[in-house]
Amino acid sequence: MDDIGLAERAESWLAAGLCAEPADRAAAEAGVRAAYAVAGLAAPDRIIWLGSPAAGAAAVAMLSTGTDGDPYVWEWLAEQDCVPGRAELGASVRSKVRTGPWARARSALVAELGPVGYARHSVATTRRCWQQLADRIVTPLRTRLTEQFAADADEVGAAAQGALLDAILGQHDAAWLAAYGDDSPELAGLARVARSAGWWWAFERIAVLTERPDQVHRDNLGRLHHAGGPALSYPDGFGMYAWRGMPVPDDVAAQLPELTADRIRSESNAEVRRVMLEYFGFDRYLSESEATRVQSDDFGVLWRLDLPGDEPLVMVEVVNATPEPDGTRRTYFLRVPPTVRTARAGVAWTFDLTEEQYAPQQQT
Amino acid sequence: MHRQGDVLVVPIAPADLPPGLIDAPRDRRHRMVLALGEATGHAHVLTGERVALLSPPEEPDRLYLLVEGYGRLVHEEHGPISLTPGAYRVVRQREYFPGAIRFVAD
Numbered sequence: 001m002d003d004i005g006l007a008e009r010a011e012s013w014l015a016a017g018l019c020a021e022p023a024d025r026a027a028a029e030a031g032v033r034a035a036y037a038v039a040g041l042a043a044p045d046r047i048i049w050l051g052s053p054a055a056g057a058a059a060v061a062m063l064s065t066g067t068d069g070d071p072y073v074w075e076w077l078a079e080q081d082c083v084p085g086r087a088e089l090g091a092s093v094r095s096k097v098r099t100g101p102w103a104r105a106r107s108a109l110v111a112e113l114g115p116v117g118y119a120r121h122s123v124a125t126t127r128r129c130w131q132q133l134a135d136r137i138v139t140p141l142r143t144r145l146t147e148q149f150a151a152d153a154d155e156v157g158a159a160a161q162g163a164l165l166d167a168i169l170g171q172h173d174a175a176w177l178a179a180y181g182d183d184s185p186e187l188a189g190l191a192r193v194a195r196s197a198g199w200w201w202a203f204e205r206i207a208v209l210t211e212r213p214d215q216v217h218r219d220n221l222g223r224l225h226h227a228g229g230p231a232l233s234y235p236d237g238f239g240m241y242a243w244r245g246m247p248v249p250d251d252v253a254a255q256l257p258e259l260t261a262d263r264i265r266s267e268s269n270a271e272v273r274r275v276m277l278e279y280f281g282f283d284r285y286l287s288e289s290e291a292t293r294v295q296s297d298d299f300g301v302l303w304r305l306d307l308p309g310d311e312p313l314v315m316v317e318v319v320n321a322t323p324e325p326d327g328t329r330r331t332y333f334l335r336v337p338p339t340v341r342t343a344r345a346g347v348a349w350t351f352d353l354t355e356e357q358y359a360p361q362q363q364t
Numbered sequence: 365m366h367r368q369g370d371v372l373v374v375p376i377a378p379a380d381l382p383p384g385l386i387d388a389p390r391d392r393r394h395r396m397v398l399a400l401g402e403a404t405g406h407a408h409v410l411t412g413e414r415v416a417l418l419s420p421p422e423e424p425d426r427l428y429l430l431v432e433g434y435g436r437l438v439h440e441e442h443g444p445i446s447l448t449p450g451a452y453r454v455v456r457q458r459e460y461f462p463g464a465i466r467f468v469a470d
Contacts, residue, residue: 219403274462
C-alpha cells in the first residue's frame with residue numbers, strides 16, 4: 001500500500017480512537033463473537049455493558065470476587081441480571097483473544113515487509129495513533145484509575161487494579177490496530193469492537209463491554225486539556241479534569257475558576273501549585289507578583305520570580321515574528337530552566353541549542 | 365538557521381546526515397509534514413523541487429531535510445521560509461517544566 005493509503009488508514013483509526021459517540025452495541029457484540037471464534041473459543045454466554053472504563057473495571061472486580069462493591073455499578077449489573085456472587089465470569093481469555101492474534105499479525109507483516117519496511121510501515125500507520133491515544137489518553141486515564149482504585153483499600157479495589165491490566169482497550173487499541181487492515185482475518189473481530197466501543201474485558205463465560213467517552217477535549221499537541229469541565233468524560237458521569245495533559249484532582253479543578261495570585265502563593269503542595277500556575281497563566285502571575293525583569297536583548301525579555309519551597313519561575317517573554325491580521329504582534333511566555341541568564345539563552349534552550357549556537361537568519 | 369513558529373531548521377553538512385535515513389511517510393494529502401497541530405490541523409509543510417523529508421527508520425521523531433533543488437517551508441499562521449540547497453536538521457521547540465520537558469503547542 002502506498003503512503004497515501006497508509007495515511008488514510010491511520011487517520012481513520014485515529015478518528016475511531018478519539019470517537020465520542022455512543023457505542024454501536026450490535027456491531028461491538030458481533031466483533032466480540034468474531035474475536036472469540038478466531039481464538040478458537042466458544043462465544044461468551046453473556047455480553048454486558050457498563051458506562052465507562054472505571055465502571056467496567058469495578059464490575060469485573062466485583063464479579064470476580066463475588067463482592068457487592070460500588071452500589072451504582074451493582075445497580076447496572078443487577079439491571080442486566082448479572083449480580084456479583086451469582087454470575088460466573090470464567091477465566092480471562094485476553095491473551096487468546098488479543099495478544100496472540102496481534103503477535104501473529106505482526107510476525108506476518110515483518111516477514112512480508114522486512115525489518116526496515118516494517119519500521120517504515122509502523123511509522124506511517126501507528127506513530128501518531130500511538131502517541132495521541134496510548135501516550136496522551138490511555139496513560140493518564142490508567143494512572144487516574146489506578147490511583148482511584150488504590151484508594152479503596154479492600155478486596156474489590158485490589159481486584160479492580162488487576163482488572164486494569166487485563167483490559168482490552170477497544171477504540172484505544174487503534175494505537176496499534178492502525179498498522180493492519182480492518183479486513184485482516186486474524187484481527188477483524190478486535191477491529192470491529194475497536195470501531196464500535198470502548199474498553200472491554202474478555203472472559204470465558206462473560207464479556208464486559210463499555211461505552212466510549214461522550215467528551216474528549218485536547219490541546220494542539222493532543223494533550224487532554226479543558227477549562228470548563230472534565231477533559232475526558234463518559235456517559236455514566238466518570239470524568240477526568242486535565243490541563244495541558246496534567247491530570248487535575250477534582251477538588252483542585254473546582255477552585256481553578258476563582259484563583260488569585262495570593263491563593264497560588266499560599267498553596268503548599270508544589271504539584272498542585274504548578275497546575276494552578278499553568279491555569280492562571282504565567283504572564284498574569286508574573287504581572288500580579290513581584291517578578292524581576294532580569295535582562296533583555298534582541299530575542300526577548302527574561303523574567304524571574306522566586307516561589308517559596310520550589311524552584312524559581314524563569315520565563316522568556318518573546319514577541320511573535322508574524323503579525324496578527326490586525327497588524328499587532330502577539331506576546332507569549334516560555335518557561336525555561338532556572339539556570340538561564342539571558343533571553344537569548346532562554347530561547348536557544350527551547351531549541352536545544354546554546355546561546356552562541358542560536359542565530360536564526362529568518363523568523364516567521 | 366530559520367525559525368517558523370515552534371520549528372527551527374538548522375543547516376548541517378550533508379556528510380553529517382546519519383546513515384540509513386529513509387523517506388518519512390507522507391500524509392493523506394501526500395504532503396511532507398514536519399509538525400502537525402492536533403487541535404488546529406495546521407502544519408509545517410516542506411514543498412519545493414527535489415526536496416526530501418528524512419528520518420532514521422527507528423527514530424521517526426528525528427527529522428532531516430535534504431534540499432537539492434529549492435525548498436520552501438509553509439504554515440497556515442506563519443510566513444513562508446525559502447531553503448537553499450543543503451541538508452538541515454529539524455528541531456521542535458520545547459518548554460521547561462520542573463521534572464519534565466514538554467514540547468510547545470504552536
